[in-house]
Amino acid sequence: MSFTAGALFSRPTISLPASFPQFFFAQLKYSGGDWDPNPQFVEAITEELELRTSIDGMQERRVITPTDGDLFFCPFLFMAGKYEFDPWTPQEREILRRFLTHGGFLFAEDTVGAKGYGFDLAFRREMKQVLPGHDMKKLPTDHSVYQSFYLIGSIGGRQRVNPYLEGITVDEWTPVIYSQNDLTGAWSKDKSGKWAHECTPGGELQRSAAFKMGLNIIVYSLTSDYKKDVIHHPFIKRRQSL
C-alpha cells in the first residue's frame, strides 16, 4: 500500500481501520501560511533510508491534521512552512500536547529561515502554547540526534541558517526538533528526478550533510536516546577523536 508522489497533492482517502507502516512521513496540515513548501521530499530520503539503514521505510506521505484520529499512529510527524499560520485551536493544542508528551515525535522546518518572522514566529508561538514550561533550545552537540546513525559535524540543508538544530526536550526525550536550514528542500527532487533546489553555499556536500542529518533524525525518532546507553560511549568517543 504505497502512495505515489502525485497522490500527495490531494489528501489520500483512507478507510478505517487504517493500516500504518512501521515508518512513513505524516505531514501536518494547518490553515494559513503554506503548509507544504516541499511536496516532493519523501522519495529521495526514503531511498537513502532503505539503502543505508535497516529501516523498512515506505515512500509514503500522509497528510494529517491535529484532530485526525490517526495522528497517534504516525511515527514521524513532519511540519513545514514559510509564512505565519493561523493559531491552533485549544482542542488542537491539547491533542498535540498529549501526542508529544506520550511518545509522539514532530520534526518542523522553517524553509525560509527568517528568524522571528513568518513560520518561525508562528511555530515558536504555538509551541509555547502546546508545551508550556518547555522552551525551544539549541540541541547540544552531544545530543543523541547527532549520534543516532552518523556522527554529525555539519547540519546541512538547502540553506545554511543555523549550524545547529533546536528542540524541546521533555525529560530525556526530545519530541520536537526544529530546523531552519530547509533539510527537506535539500532532499526534494522534481518530477524529472533532478534536485529541486541547489544547496547554498556548500553545494552537494551540504546536501549530503542534509541527508545524513535527516537519517539521524529519523533513527532518533525510532530509537530515542539509545545512543546514550553506556555501552556506546567508548566507541563514540574513540571515533570522534580519530
Added chain:
Amino acid sequence: MNLNQVTVVPVFPLWLILVLFALGLGATFVQYRLIRAKLGSSRALGLSLLRLGAITFLVAFALNPSLLTTKEHKVSPVVGLLIDTSESMAQPEANGKGSRLDETKALLAKGPNPLLTSLREKFDIKLYGLGESLKILSTDELSGLKAEGAKGDIKGALRELSGKTSVAILFSDGNVKWDDTPTPGLPVLVVPLGNPTEYKDILIKAVRAPSLGFRGREVVIDVTVRGYGTSGLMLPVLLKDGTKLVTAKNIRLPIPSPGETTVSLSFTPEEIGQKNLSISIPEQFGESLASNNHVNLSLKVVRDKIRILMVSGTPSMNYRFMRTALKNDPSVDLLSFVILRTPTDILNVPTQEQSLIPFPVETLFAKEIRNFDLLIFDNFNYSLYLSPHHLESIREFVRGGGSFAMIGGPELVNEGRVGFTPIGEILPVRFPDREKYRRGSPSAVRVSRSGNTHPITRLTAETMGEGITPTSFWREMPSLDGVNLFEPKSSATVLLESADGSAWPILIVSPFGKGRVLALGTDYSWKWYTGRVAKGRGNLAYLRWVDRMVRWLTKDPSLDPVQVTFPENSGFAGQEIEVRVQLQEEESSLNLGAPITFSVFNPDGLKIDSKIRPSVLPGEYLASFAPQKTGIYKIRIETSSGQFEESIVVAGVLDTLDAAPDHESLKAIATKVVSTHEGLLNEIEAYARKGETRFSEEKRSPLWATPYAMVAVLGFLVTEWYYRRRWGLI
C-alpha cells in the same frame, strides 16, 4: 494453775464494777440490820455473809477473769529442690546411670536410702522443675519428668523462692541462664551433674547468615564451631542446599579443648526463590550429641534488578515504546542493541563519521548470557548474526532458568527453518510453511480463555478501568497492522489471538526447562500504547502489560497469585508460626466466595494441624500452625485457580545445643557445691537449721464460764435460802 496465769479483762469499766460492789455491800448491811432483831446478831451476820458472797461472785464475773495458758511450737524448715529440666539434662552419662535427669531422679527417689525420704523426715520439702519457667511438682510427677525446652532462668527462680524456702538445692549440669550478678539472699546448695572432663562433643555454636540474598552476589555465612574433648581435630564444615553440596571448608579445632573456631562459607546463588540451606559437620566417634552438628537455615534469594538484553532487528516504534516501558521501571537494567544497518546496507562514510558499534555476539551469547534474566529478540533475523553454538547457548540459558521473548515482525519471515534450530525448540510456536507475516490487514485482538486469568493479560482493575473485564479491555485495543502467522505448540498457552478470520495466536507463552518463553506475533503492539493515549486513557495499560510480561517471564515473586509472608525470624519447634497469605487482586476476584485451603506438611511429609482465617484486609488471610519438630515444612495453599507451595525452615533448640556440663557456672551460683548423699544431708541440715523458726501459742480460758463458778454462786444462795426457811424468815 497458779494465780499468775489468771488475768482479768473487765467487761464494764472498773469504776462501774466498784460501784456495783459497793451497792451490793450496802444492800447486805441493810439486810443485816433488818434481820438482826429477829434472828440475833450471829445468825443475821451469817445470812448476810452468804448474801455478800453471792454478790461478790456475781460482781467478780464482770471482771472477766481468765486463765492464760502458753504453748510453744517449732516449724520445720522449708527446703526447695530445683531440678533442672532443660534439654541438656537429657544427655546420657558415661557411668551407665542414664541421663543426667535420670541420675537426679535416682538420687532423690530410688535406692535403699532415697534422699527425698530422708529430707521429708526433717524438713518440709517443695519440689520444683526448672525449665523455661519454674514449675511446682508433686512427688508423683517426679518419675515422669522430662528434660526438654530451653535453659532455665536460675536467677528468676531463686528470686521467686526467696522468702518461701530456707534453702534451695539445685540439681543441674550448669546449663542454666546465669548473669554473674549477686544471687538473692537465699542459700543455694548445688548438686552438679555430668562429667565435664569426659564429655566429648562438636557443635555448631553460632551461625551468622543473612536472611536475604541477591542473585549473582556472594553470600557469606559465618559458622562458629565449638569442640569438647576434640583438641586439634580437623574436620569439614559443609553447606548444602537440600541434599546438594554447595561448598565445604576444613577447620582445625583449637588446642587445648574446649575451644571455638569460626569459618566463613561463601557461595553465589544463581536462582531466585526460597533456599533451604543446612550447615553440617560429620558426626565424630564418641560424640555425646549428634543433633547439634546440623543447623537448618533459610535464605530468600531475590534479584536486585531484572537484567534484560534486548536485540532489535531494526529501529522501530516497537523498539522505542518497549524501551520506554522497560526504562520506566527502576527495577529493570536494560542493555539493548538495535541493528541500525544490515550487511547489505551501504555505509558511504569514513569510520570517524559512524556511530555504529560492533555487535558483540560472542560476548553476549556465549560468555555473558547467564548474567541476564531475560533475552528479547525484537523483529530480529538472528540467523544473520548468531552461530549455532550461540543458539544452543540461548537454549541452555532458558533450560537453566532464563527467560526468552521473541517479538515478531517481517524480519522473522526468514526464519522458516527456525523449527530445526535450538531457538525453534524453545519457542512456544511453530512457523507455518505458507505465509509467515501478514501486513496491511489490520487485525483486532481478543483475549483467550487462558488469557482471561493469566497474569500477563489479566491486568488490575486500576489499569483496565473499574468494571472492565479483560475481554472488553483487549477488544477495545487498536488493531494490529502486521502479524506473524504462528501456530502454537501443544505445550503452549495462547493468551491473545487475532479476532478476525483464523484466530492466529498473537501472544503465546510456555515453560521450557526451568525457564519461560513468550512469543508476541506482532511488531505493532506499540499501538496499544499510543491508541489508548489517543483516547485519553493514558499509557499505564501498556507500561503495566510490558511490566507483567517481564515479571512473568522472570518468575518475579511479585506476580505470584498468592503471596505468602513468613515471620521475619523462622519459628522454633513448639512455637506457633503465623503466616500471612495475600491473594493478588485478580486472584482474589477470581476466588470470590470460594474456599481457600491451607495445609502444612512436616519434614516427614505428614500433614499437621493448621488454621486459616480471613483478616480484616481484602484478600488477606492469616494462617498458623505449631511445628513439633525441626526441619523443612511444606506449606500448600489451594485456591480456585490452583495450588501454590512454599516452604519454611523450622529451627529447634537442639540445633545449637551446647550440652557440655558447666560446673564452673554452678560454682558461681552455689553457696556450696555438694555431691555425696551424706554430705548433702549434713549441709541441708546445717543451712536449714539456721532458718528454723519457733512460735508460742497463747490460750485464754474464761473462769466465769466454768460450771464451778455457777455452783459457787448457787451454793451461797441455796444455803442462805435454807437457813432463812429454817429460822422462819420464809
